[in-house]
Amino acid sequence: MATPIQMPSLSPTMKEGKIVKWLKKVGDKISSGDAIAEVETDKSNLEVEAFDDGYLIEIAVPEGEVATVGSPIGFLGAKGEKATGGAPSAPAPQKAEAPKAAAPAAAPKPPEQAPAPAASGAGEGIAILMPSLSPTMTEGKIVKWLKKEGDKVSSGDAIAEVETDKSNLEVEAYDDGTLGRITVQAGDMAKVGAPIAFLTPKGAKAGTSAPAAAPQAPAAPKAPAAAAPSAPAGGQVVPLRREPQAPASGAGGRLRASPLAKRMAQERGLDISQVRGTGPLGRVVKRDVEQALGQGLAKAPAQAPAAKKAGAPPEVRAFGTRPEPQAVPMSSMRKVIGQRMSEVKPGVPHFYLTVEVEMDAAVKIREEAKALDLKVSVNDIIVKAAAIALRRSPKMNVSLQGDQVLHYGTVDVGIAVAIEDGLITPIIRDADLKGLQAISAESRDMAERARKRALKPAEYNGGSLTVSNLGMYGIDQFIAVINPPQSAIIAVGAVAEKAVVRDGQLAVRKMMTVTLSGDHRVIDGATGAEYLRELKGLLEHPSRLLF
Structure with a gap:
């Protein structure tokens, strides 16, 4: 039975792809792993591979056309087989198949009963x-x-x-x-x-075919290639769709959603039954919830951040409550700044700010904790201070999502952990609301599980800002690269005794260098400088972490 070849997601930010060139033609024999088409994504040109054996029986999206991620670009099947009942095996205009999509449950002509390749799962x-x-x-x-x-x-x-x-x-x-x-x-x-x-x-x-899903055809699809055709007999794969459709629910009204999507929706006050799923069988997955939040489908808060008076103290929220981030459209000035900065440095335009911090008082806090048999490291104090400073600098607690700036109502700090294959950043959720001992225990637990490759995606995705500390390796100062979709990262060097001038006299103090890397599309130098000033004050006077 015919199996759709879907437009794959070839990069984390890809929403659609353009068929640059078909590397196979209709009638060609295909083996699993064969490159069948060259696709232009938002990042580069990549090849689409076949996941199955068979023959290319139809090309649904011709060269030069664009298709959304998950929509069928061609069909794979047995030699001489037709992609849909009554449809010619040669490429046909997508408009001719639109009436089929309006009534997917009907199957007037079953496809030819030619034996499909064993691997196709027919x-x-x-x-x-x-x-x-x-x-x-x-x-x-x-x-x-x-x-x-x-x-x-x-x-x-x-x-x-x-x-x-x-x-x-x-x-x-x-x-x-x-x-x-x-x-x-x-x-x-x-x-x-x-x-x-x-x-x-x-x-x-x-051994029987799966019941075909009953998708609703979009009222007015923008592009023929993005329209979802009726599910092929055999039900091997239900094409992913990004067009509006009925909410994802299975037989008996059961909602199809991943546990992570359910948790995200619950935390942000989103009615997940109203979210359109793009996962397998219309299942609601993380990206669907994020898209719904970006479209403002979550419950509106009593007061948007933009309505707060300038200089007003940040609201203190109760532990356990996690308001959803507020999507604010980028202003024209912000867009121009983003474009100009991107011209200077492609990708994420970084800027860097460095400050020296006197750590004598922070080290003393650590020594006092050690005397009480409490496992608190200097990095735990830095994470706590970074979180409090972020809460007091709400302009830093943002990220860029398309043409919108997300203003977070939570403070989640990542900690860079070196593992055998590279680097991973577990997230300390609500770090501003947790005590040093809780941060210490959570950091050690997640770092240990990161090295064992046992972290769940929810434990290392997201976050407001990352702390990258190489001080334990004797590094005095370095520059870190921002971890998207975050907009900032701080690079922390070693705490070392240095000669400094205090009140006109030379003195020896424990000093540490902190370098902030910021995304210049959404954060300006002055905003970063204010954040570093707040962070410096908290570390030099750690008793302020209690207030």
């Missing part, structure tokens, strides 16, 4: 795809199957453990049914979006 039910478990993940390794073929599976059940580029995570089932054929064995790799197993829906017999 008639095996719903494909369980290798999910994208981190923004930089392109493939994953099946470490262990938690279910075996023939086991009953419920929506939300963990079915496999996957090793990503950052940690080991569990893959969940999106629907109820029975685990059919496992296509990727333990120890093998699979690219993001490739089927790793097939699920036989509840009530269906093994």
